[in-house]
Amino acid sequence: EPEVTQTPSHQVTQMGQEVILRCVPISNHLYFYWYRQILGQKVEFLVSFYNNEISEKSEIFDDQFSVERPDGSNFTLKIRSTKLEDSAMYFCASKRLTYEQYFGPGTRLTVT
Amino acid sequence: SQQGEEDPQALSIQEGENATMNCSYKTSINNLQWYRQNSGRGLVHLILIRSNEREKHSGRLRVTLDTSKKSSSLLITASRAADTASYFCATLGYSTLTFGKGTMLLVSP
Helix, strand or coil: CCCCEEECCEEEECCCCCEEEEEECCCCCCEEEEEEECCCCCEEEEEEEECCEEEEECCCCCCCEEEECCCCCCEEEEECCCCHHHCEEEEEEEECCCCCCEECCCEEEEEC | CCCCEEECCEEEEECCCCEEEEEECCCCCCEEEEEEECCCCCEEEEEEEECCCCEEEECCEEEEEECCCCEEEEEECCCCHHHCEEEEEEEECCCCEEECCCEEEEEEC
8 A cells, every 4th residue: 555655764963954854745646745743742734735836834834944846756844954843753744635644654853 | 723632631441442532623624534643653544524424433433523512522442452542633624634632542451
């Protein structure tokens, strides 16, 4: 069964560094999402992406964040200058046309 | 903003017992979905109930939705140790999912 994959599974970075989190959505899906989950807290929506552009973003998704679909398979989340409070699990999700979003296993980002 | 808020925060039961988790939200929704998350893993979609539906079944799962009370419940019947996980409700408004904090379910053998 096809699934969403994410790399790396764990990323440790120093404050102020740039990180790129990678996702490979399910191949025939059209809508792509990033969520984050700070330890012990809710899963929070960051951004949705459709037809090669951002369709919606939350207040969390400020100028430090960007997304890209550089080729036909990858979907990336870049954080330009990481802060301690960016430490969280980051989940990628994708869907085709129905409501159900398929989530990846997540990337744990630790900012020191 | 709309929110899914689950209760209880944690639930501990024995194998074979039923587990009921509740979710409340604040604004009108398109549908409500339940997800499961095993420790340190991704979210797995369990079941979706549309705003015009009142009850839905899938295997050992039963979901109810009361839009007048803005609440939903997830019932897992005949629980198994493998059901141990966190369970989240998520509401879909226009296009994005809003998750609650989740209920941590522990099923002991």
